[in-house]
Amino acid sequence: MYKNLTLYFVILFFGLTAPFIFPAFKVQLSILCVLIVLALTWNIQGGEMGYNSFGNILFYGLGMYLCASVQVGMFFPLAEWTESGGEKTFVHTPAQFFQGMAVGLVVAAIVPTIVAGLIGYSILGLRGHYFAICTLGLGVAAGEISGGIEIIGAGQGFTTPPFPNVGGLEARGEFFYFLSFFVLVLSFITIRAIYSTRFKLILNAIRDNEDKAEAMGIETMKYKIIGWMVSAFFCGLAGGIMGGLVGYIDSTDVAFDGREMGVFMVLMAILGGKGTLWGPIIGATVFHIFKEGFWTFFLGWQYVALGVLIVVIVIYFPEGIMGWLREKYPERFGEVVDEADRKAQVELK
């Protein structure tokens, strides 16, 4: 179990020192942490369980709105806050800001988990593409409906509380970076822990043949719902952090953004290799670097590039980076390779 301990310490050390090594990229690094969390949690459904969800964006957006609403609503009337738009007469004191953020993040994690548990029984009974389309509909419906609710800003959006003036110029970036890095570490430890138990085997059994798994006496529905709730917990947290980081919430462009974030999480997991622990992390990192480069130098063409990228990855690279590595270096993945047999196969080809 501890064979990769050095690797973990190197990554942890790098993660803790990254904002001081690259001080100009603090916001990008925080977004990267959030993206990795989203890809990791999507992988529980899409990779391990075989339920390709477009709907995890629902929990992300829900967490974003909840965290910001609680942070504002604890101290000021929410309706007046959203009505006043960008120019605020209310200002959070540092203590109020951090208290509100803490309570808001707890709510943003717990409520989506409960929602996932409640709708899980109905939604997770669907299979294959019906599940995919249903969750796609769920995400878009949430965006459209929240865009019509007055108290959270409706069409004009919701400005989250600005970071209080404490600790110098760099404090905001560092605060959000360490917050998102903490959530990333927490989600990685949780997911690694549950992947090392029977739970992962059950998820894989559901992916491979759900009817047989049920016939073997596994209560598949229970495990599917638990898996979804774990996803929802971390998606909500990630959404709450992202709301504070971006500073502005819009129903269809930031929170329930199925066209960006909802597709990104699927794409990152597939690019890295779905059904592996490290795949989503590698995929998210590669994708984020590619995306930022492209978004900076070819502004305006980003969606064209995204569309082409989706098609190319899905058609030519469905196994992802980890799948490619596994095919190339099977020994590294603990697969015993008979050299003579392998050579014979190569000769046959």
Add this chain to the structure above:
Amino acid sequence: MDFMVFQYPMITVQACLDGILLGVLFALIAYGMALQWGVMNIINIAQGDLVILGGYIAYFMYLYGIHPAWGVIVAPVIMFFVGVGIYKLVINKVVDRDLFISILATFGISILFMQLMNFAFGADVVLANSGYGTTFLFDSNVVLPNSKIFSAVVSIVFAICLVIYMKKSKLGRAIRATAQNARAAKILGVDTEKVYAATFGINAALCGVAGALISITFTIHPYMGLPYTIRSFMIVIVAGLGNLPGVALSGMGLGVFEEFADYILGTEFRIGSVFLLLVIILVYRRFKLSRKREYLK
């Protein structure tokens, strides 16, 4: 919430007529969806974007001084080749693969089309004015634009033509044979690759007709595609594959539902209610089937 609908019965009549005329258009798009789903086992998320592209063809004819109604003839011809092009480039590589791969690939095409249309035609909401005037019924209490009636009639004509074509022609027979059993059809000498390309082309052409009609009757916008995809998906699962009267009926039902949602909940919740209805229908079917220990396939 607004309960005018229940106080003034004429609004109810208006909503029903509007809904039925709109629903015929939805049914036409759903027919294309059912065709490719049944034959190729592909769910095309880019369906709505093909519709919008067809709409822009009619709109451009209108801009250059040609009456947009001719778009009904021109759009399907252009869209047929667009559809075949998409098939040759992307779809033929995902036909035999996992369904999720095809959903994701067409999702990519959808994003690509959305943005290309945004570049080419701008992000404004546009409509092609047909100048057909309006019809007044029941002492001017019910107002029907003639363009809506025109679009419903044209959709019905196209649907009937296509049904006859699928029954009588050689290609239609080949398509139906491939839908029943692609392997057997291949053994008996049907060029399934060609049949698939033709099916996707016909689907795109149908979308082109519907889009041209939508640009005359309603408005089009580069990002409005996804709701049309979801509507056609919903109509197909309610009706079932290969059930044409069912497609027509559930299309009209959806149209009426939308008009009432528009009146009662307000226009800002219209699209939201469509997507929510999809979720409700799927969950309802899931519980209905789970009683028989089956699931949606």
